[in-house]
Amino acid sequence: MLPIRASVRQTPGYTPGEQPQTTDFIKLNTNENPYPPPASILAALEPELEKLRLYPDPVSRRLRQAAAETFGVQPEQILAGNGSDDILNIALRTFVDPGQTVGVLDLTYSLYQTLTAVHGAELEVIATNERFELSGPIISTAPLLFLASPNPPVGKHLNKDFLRATCARHPGIVLIDEAYIDFGDEDHWDLLAEFENAIISRTLSKSYSLAGMRVGFAIGAPALIREMDKVRDSYNLDRLAQALGTAALKARADFIPLWQKIRATRIRLSQGLTALGFEVLDSDSNFVLASPSWIPAPELYQKLKDRKILVRYFNHPRILNFVRITVGTDAEIDRLLAAVAELKG
Template identity: 35%
Template structure:
C-alpha cells in the first residue's frame, strides 16, 4: 500500500458537524438567499453558455467587475474557487518546503492547514486571554521566525475581533515577506486593509462571496494585491480553474450592492441584539466585527451547552475543545426569528431545561 507523505500523517481534514436540525447557525453563511432578480439574471446568462468550450481562463469580465467595485486595476485582482483556493494559491507560490508561515492563534484553522499541506513550516504566535494581539508578541514572532508569509485575519475567525490598522502597519514595517490579510467578514466591520494596498507593498487582502453576497454554494473568492504579485499566482493555479457559471454569478452579484448593504445592516443590528442578550444570560461575549459571536457560557460545560441546543434542534459551532478556546461556542447571526429561537433555547439550557427533539448526527467532528 502506498503511504501518504510523512508530514501529512498527523493532519486531519477541516470539518464541522453535520446534524439534521431545524436551525443551522454554525458555518457563518448568509441567513438569506440572494435576491430573486439575481437568480433570474444568472439563469438567463447560464442558458447562453457555450458548454462545449472552456471558460475564459483569465476570468476577465469578473475581474474587471471586482476591480471596478474596489477602484483598483484589473491586474490587481485574482479570483479562485472560494477564498480557500485563493489562500492555497498564495501559499503554493510564496510558501512551501524550506519556508516559514506565521499565524497568531486562535485564528482561522485553514491558514496553518494549507501551509502545512504545501510543505511549509508553521510558527504560531499567541493572542492574549481576551484574544487581542499584543504588538510585542507580533514583533517577537516575526523577528524570531522571519516568515515568508504572515497571516492576519480581520475580523478574526473564530473570535470576531477586528484588528486595528496599527497592527497591520506594524506587520508591514517588520515582516520580511508577504502579509496576507484575510477579510472574509470585512463587510460587517468598520474598516478594511484594502486602503493599504499599493504596488510597492508586499500585502494582499482576500475576500469571499460566501457571506455578504449569499453565495456560499458557488464557492467564489478573490484577492486584491500588487499586480506583480497577482501575475506570479498564474504560475501555480490550474488552467481554466474557474468555471463559466461561477464567473457569471460573481459578475452579476456585484450589480446588487444595495441589497448586500441592506443585509449587512440587518445582520449587524441582530449581532448587537444577540450580544446584549448573551450578556444578560450571564455568558462572556467577545466583541465581534463579523457575522458571528464567540461566547463562553460561564459556569457551564461548553460541550454540554452545545448538546443542549442540538437537542432543541439548533446547531451552533462547538469550539470548546479547540486549543486556547476552552468552553467557547460560536453562533452565526441568522434571521431575526432564528436568533430569537436560539436565545430562547440557550436560556432554557443554561437554566437546566431538558426538553429535547429528535435529531440525527452524521459526523463525529464538531
C-alpha cells in the same frame, strides 16, 4: 509501500463545520449569510445555460472587472479563486517552499494550519493577548503571514497600527484575510496602497450570500498576482460561479441593508446572551464567540443540537468553554435565545 508524502500522511486533514443535508436545523455554525442573495442575480445564469459544454473564461475577465470596480482597483490586481480557500492555498504555494514557515495568530481560522501542514511547511504560531488580539507589530521572517481581520473565532478587527507596522517591517507577504470585512467599519485598502507585500483576500461566501458558489479574490500588486496566477488552476471557476459572482458584485447596493440588518441582530444576540449569563466577546463579524457561565460549552453545543440548533464548538485549549454563534435572522436568534433560556431554567 505507496508513496504518500509524510506531510500528508501525518495531517488529519481539515474538518469543515457540519453541513447537514437536511433542512430542519437552525444553522448558526458556519457563518453563512441568513439572507439569500437578491433573486435578480439568478438572471445571470440564463445566457450560460446554453454554453455549459464550453470551457469557462480561464481568466474570469468579467468577474475580475466587476471586482475591480467594486474594490476600486485595476483588474490586473485581482486573482479570482474558487472561494477564498483556493486563494489561501494558491498564496501558500506561490510564496512558501516546503520546509519554510507560515505565520498565523493564536487563534485564527484553522484552515491556515491544515494547508501549511499539507504543504510540508512549518507553522509559526504568533502569540496574542488574553483577548486574542495582537499585542504589537509582528516580528517574523516567515515568507507568508496569514492574518485574518476581522479574526475568527472572536471576529474583531486586528489593530490597524500594529498591522501597518507589521507590513512595514515584514520581509515576506502579509495576506490579510477580509472574509468578514463587510460586517464591520474598517478595511485595509490603505495598507494595500502603501505596501507592496500586502495582499487582501475576499470572499462572496459571507456578505454576498454565495457560500454555495465558491467565489473569492486575492487583491494585490500586479507583480504578485501574476505569480499567483501561474499556480492557479486554469479553469478554477466554472461558468455559473463566474456569472453569479459577477451579478452579486454588481448588486452590491442590495446587500448593504442586509449587512446593516445583521449588525443590528448581532447587537441583539450579544445583549441577549449577556443577559443569559454569557461572556460575549466584541465582534465586527457575522458571528460572536460567547462563553456560558452556568453550563459547559460542549454540553450547551450538544443540547442545542438536540433542539435542532447548530452552533460551533472548537475543541481548542484557549476556548474550551466558548461556542461560536453565527448571526442568523431575528427569528432564528429569538429561537436560539429562547432555547438557551429554557436550558438555563
